[in-house]
Amino acid sequence: MYPFAFTKASDTHAALDAGRRGGRYIAGGTTLVDLMRETVERPETLVDISGLPLDEITVTERGGLRIGALVTMSEAAADRKVRTLYPVISESLELSASAQLRNMATIGGNIMQRTRCTYFRDVTADCNKREPGSGCAAVHGHNRSHAILGTSDACVATHPSDVAVAFAALEATVNLLGPDGERRIPFAGFLLRPGRAPHHEQAVRKGELITSVEIPAHPRPLKSGYLKVRDRQSYEFALTSAAIALHVRGGVIREARVAAGGVGTVPWKLPAVERHLVGERPSPALWAAAAEQAADGARPLQYNRFKIELLKRTVERQLRIVGGTK
Incomplete structure (x- = not known):
């Protein structure tokens, strides 16, 4: 692991300021820390946002659901509102990872996680996500677990999140806060297909912070x-x-x-x-x-x-x- 600076954000303003200066947000750290150990990720500064008030699950005025970015996977899966309104979310979370990881990992971090492609995590292999322009070893390599939809000549890696599939089906929206204020992105446009630039994986601008994922109201019974x-x-x-x-x-x-x-x-x-x-x-x-x-x-x-x-x-x-x- 390479050396890095660490700071804990006392409030949202402090987090955004650190993010604007290039800090990487971290909460549960269940993916980022692994990638740092493997030297796939080398952030110079980590900004701990785990203390920010983004850990609530609320029903919206129109009957949808808003899940705070810092709600853990286990909390979201067990929440009565989630289980009643959208069992698909609870089930997708319960089928993800181990109980220990679900207790640490957050909803915001889950949808930001990077691929589990073995070539991406092997720093000796060619990977356009890790090193743009280096090539994609998976195209002609061992690609049994790789994608068959949305691929390009530059990348064939799958997105690993289960709950992101539920969010995509339900046509959720990702709410963000950044130096330029609040922004909403339909989930269909939040995660980016690789095209010729597979290292651009999310439609998040520098310094932006995910605040919540919002599921719109759907007609009942559902x-x-x-x-x-x-x-x-x-x-x-x-x-x-x-x-x-x-x-x-x-x-x-x-x-x-x-x-x-x-x-x-x-x-x-x-x-x-x-x-x-x-x-x-x-x-x-x-x-x-x-x-x-x-x-x-x-x-x-x-x-x-x-x-x-x-x-x-x-x-x-x-x-x-x-x-x-x-």
Whole structure:
């Protein structure tokens, strides 16, 4: 680990001032400290923001939900409001990491975490995320766990967050505070696809601080859930996952929100699946037909072609679970 300076922000103003001068924000530190140990990240200054008043979960005036950036994963998963309004969020958090990590890691840090690509974490390997212009060793390397959607010639790494998939499905908004004031970014534009600049991973400006993630109100009743498929049952990242929310009234699907994880360079919204569902009556045949659209646009690599079929089956299975038909 390289030497660094450390300061604890006494209030939001102090945090923003330190961030404006190049400090890196840290709260739980469950990802950043690991990357520093591996010398992947080399920040000169860490700014501890764990004492800031950003740790509340509140229902918005319109019936949505606002989750403070410093709420821990375990707190959010256990919160009665989260579990009642959006079970998909609770389930995605409970299927993430170990209990010890969930007790430390924050919601803001979770959506800012960097890829688990082994080439990114191996400082001897070529990686455009770590060293722009060096190349991508995963393109022709061992790429079984890598992305099939949203890739480019410069990067094929997946985004590792589970709860980010739920946020993408629910069309959340990220609230930020920076030197120029407050800003809101739709979640679909918060995490950036790699393109030719995979080292630009989030639409966060220098010195900006995530204050909360806000989920809009969705029509009721709303059934939702998260399914994660992985090589082993616990403490493993997704090969595929599906976050689904359905509003069914009068026996007809009025709204559908579907996103996938483990397959995209960012949490991947599935609008073709959503369009196939809306206006239809729930049935096993409908779930199967809608899930066929899940891998539209996929570009599989040498060792991850299996993800195309696995993604379709994951989406179909979770539609059956959430939709309540066998």
